[in-house]
Amino acid sequence: MRRLLIILRREYLAYLLTPGFLITLVALPLVLFASASLPSILSRQAPAPKVVVLDLTGLGPEGPGPHLEAQIRKGQTRNLPQERAAVLVPAPDGIAGARTPEEAGQRIQDFYRGQNPDGNPPAFLVLAGKADALDARLWTVRARLIDLSGELERELSDWSRDARMRALGLDTKQIDAINRSGVDISTYSPGSQTGRVTLTDRLPHLAALGVSYLLVSLILAGAGMVLTSVVEEKSSRVIEVLVTSAHPAELLVGKVLGLLCLFLTVIGALAGAGILVAGQLPAGIARDAVNAIFSGGLLGWAVLFLASGFLLYGSIFAGLAAFCETPREAQSLATPLSLFMLIPLFLVISGFQAPESPVIRIAALFPPFTPFLMLLRIADGAPAWEVATGIALMAATTAGAIWIGVQAYRTGALTQGSSSLWAIFRRSLARRA
């Protein structure tokens, strides 16, 4: 135990007292903030989309064209909430006189041929037909995953519904009353603070998702650091001295725990920053979101699963790294393992959408995935037996992984030159620790 603590301390300080770590510690919150806000910032920088409405319905001021133009002028039409609202522009020369959608389409294509696609040429909404059979075609210079069609479709549906109700003889008051008569469903749950489920009640799930993502990232990064550290020790022959000074289990576990302490320092720093931020935020969703991370034991569970995940994956990576002579060999070995670790990432996404699904419930009990999925299950109110089973299996598997890792570490550490991985593995199992 004494030796384990000495190794833990060395590993911890070896990383802690480096400029790179201190820079990371300061930069990490900034990077997290930037990655969360950058898409919105970039969207705001995009130019406002321009729209030309060509109403060929012949319905005059009561037609869909003037209705849409009025809505666009209100500044409510946009691709995404954070983007700039669309602006109405007059039809370019040569397009306004079209009589059919096909003719308009031909003219619009001719118009686009002379335009620079990056110059933000306007989109054209061509309207034809009648209120009960409206033909609406949106022309854009480039097909995009998200465009104005959704928003315009909603506006046109409103116009079409109103027009049809007017045709049935309803007056404006009656139409407004009907439009306001929508039904909102309120969700209630015994687990909710007030009975009625609010966004605040759903925040723990979101917080669990965020923390699960963080765990995947940290464990993946930590396992990579263990791998690099062991390979460096082997290539510099430090490992030969170490294995005669301490038990391989002390070396391996001390190394992994040293790195775990390093990551706990990062989490501690982030948590401290979070508490400070939460104290400064006005009451509201943002404050509730920060509080959701620090309440309900989420952070405690996160530390537990971080530790177990670190020991599990760290031991495996350390054992494998001991067989590598160079960082390049270790990198090629780590690539398939890193790909394997993408599986929990995908499971976390599925787990958030359906945490009670049988696949997620079983996967959460399966130790390689427990550290990442059990948090989501706990946030969803998993029964105590399920959590206890997951933790017990995780503990047993981690102990097994440490044992195998120690055998592999010991054998690999003393193996020099190329050798069959399988032969070394067999030797390691036959060798005492």
Place this chain on the structure above:
Amino acid sequence: MAHGPALELADVTRRFGDRAVVDRLSFRVERGAVFGFLGPNGAGKTTTLRMVLGLVAPTSGRLHVLGAADGRGVRDRIGFLPEERGLHPRMTPLQAAAFLGALKGVPARAARERARTLLEGLGLGASLNTQLRRLSKGMAQQVALVCTLVHDPELLILDEPFSGLDPVHQQGLEALIRERASAGATVVFSTHVMSHAERLCDQVVLLAKGRKVFDGSVQEARSRAPSRLTLEGDLAPEAISALPGVAEVVVSDLPGGRRLEVWLTPGMEAHQTLSAAFRAGLPIRRFESREPGLHEAFLLLTGNRADLPEVAGA
């Protein structure tokens, strides 16, 4: 102080697959001795040392290290310097010594003080706080040696300790080994450079192809090798071959005569053969007697020809 030998091996064998790297090896090293573990490359020296340290399990046989079944039980009492010296390159000599000393049970402050004394004694006082990656290879090797000694071990195991050191540092290491032995430590070192063993060792074991071919003192090892006489003159090889104790004669021509390299049977004194030659009135113009060294004994005992040039670095 415990009783019994510092190290004892009894019929120890280590196989890798079908190949016996160490084959039924037995020897014992008394406490306080300087023990040379000799043999050509691939003889099984490092594997034996690893078994002693408990890093590799013997396939069969028994070991006793400071009274324990192997080195794992007495880690804190052993100092090991591997052939490939390695320390964390970003550590300073003081940090490395404190870290490895702490692993061996020495408080960090005491380890630092002892390391400082040893490093300054080796002329590395100006580099105490320089990262190891910035030191020369020779200096880093000195630091590795200090890290091996920092906990004042009872048993020092040095695997090819002279490898890569310049003559000045080799001399310093020899002095250090003598100093540790005089302080009561047992020193076991492997080498294939005979001159160091010849100057330092109380006892040597020669290993060839995993098997022990000699176990005894340096003097006893030398006596296994034949003495050699070089004779010049107008000499008939047949007359020389007929002299007492002559095993083999190799003739080469010289202007106005011959040079004969005369190998004597082991144990035969050169002056006896030479006296017989003078008594027989043989026309010897010049003679030179050469006593066998450990180098010749090594070559002979390991099955190599004795007229091979001495290995590099000797």
